[in-house]
Amino acid sequence: EVQLVQSGVEVKKAGESLRISCKVSGDSFTRSWIAWVRQMPGKGLEWMGIIYPSDSDTRYNPSFRGQVTISADRSISTAYLQWNSLKTSDTAMYYCARESSGFSPALEYWGQGTLVTVSS
Amino acid sequence: SELTQDPDVSVALGQTVRITCQGDSLRSYYASWYQQKPGQAPVVVIFGKNNRPSGIPDRFSGSSSGATASLTITGTQAEDEADYYCNSRDSTATHLFGGGTKLTVL
Numbered sequence: 065e066v067q068l069v070q071s072g073v074e075v076k077k078a079g080e081s082l083r084i085s086c087k088v089s090g091d092s093f094t095r096s097w098i099a100w101v102r103q104m105p106g107k108g109l110e111w112m113g114i115i116y117p118s119d120s121d122t123r124y125n126p127s128f129r130g131q132v133t134i135s136a137d138r139s140i141s142t143a144y145l146q147w148n149s150l151k152t153s154d155t156a157m158y159y160c161a162r163e164s165s166g167f168s169p170a171l172e173y174w175g176q177g178t179l180v181t182v183s184s
Numbered sequence: 185s186e187l188t189q190d191p192d193v194s195v196a197l198g199q200t201v202r203i204t205c206q207g208d209s210l211r212s213y214y215a216s217w218y219q220q221k222p223g224q225a226p227v228v229v230i231f232g233k234n235n236r237p238s239g240i241p242d243r244f245s246g247s248s249s250g251a252t253a254s255l256t257i258t259g260t261q262a263e264d265e266a267d268y269y270c271n272s273r274d275s276t277a278t279h280l281f282g283g284g285t286k287l288t289v290l
Binding site (some may be wrong): 163176 | 213214216218225226227228231232233237250269271273275277278280282283284
């Protein structure tokens with residue numbers, strides 16, 4: 065069974081850096097795209113970007129390009145979402161999700177979410 | 185490009201409801217649909233032409249026509265009350281979510 069387990073709750077201050085993680089188990093890590101999705105309090109889902117761990121090919125939503133960095137470590141089957149300088153507006157729940165294979169892929173498996181709270 | 189959903193839809197218990205999603209990308213790519221209940225991660229309920237992951241009841245179905253994708257729930261149950269999001273994914277692995285529809289079961 066595929067499982068995505070995310071790192072725990074984070075409470076940070078504006079200007080600090082942060083990296084949250086998403087560990088994948090139960091299937092090949094390198095052969096499926098891993099996406100990151102933001103959900104601000106009381107709001108909808110926003111696709112931030114996606115990485116193909118096999119070659120680290122990464123795509124970003126233009127709204128998030130330059131604001132975050134998505135990476136992956138194949139040796140430990142873990143994807144990361146990183147900020148160099150957090151803003152209070154980064155307060156949100158962040159989900160990782162793994163795409164299914166085949167034609168018309170969907171975000172088939174999801175992590176439990178990582179709540180990030182940024183104060184001023 | 186964007187995907188547009190009605191923010192709120194209601195349905196009587198046991199009746200059929202259709203939730204729609206409009207966007208130019210849907211002319212080229214199938215939508216996938218995600219159900220999210222309060223405090224939980226989203227769950228995919230429909231993907232591709234009309235595919236249900238294992239464990240998703242067959243009362244959920246999907247369809248598409250032109251720039252509009254639809255999620256239909258036939259015989260809606262109380263546990264179907266949730267937020268529903270459509271999503272399209274293009275050939276470059278770029279995704280786009282709709283704004284979401286809050287489904288209320290009366």
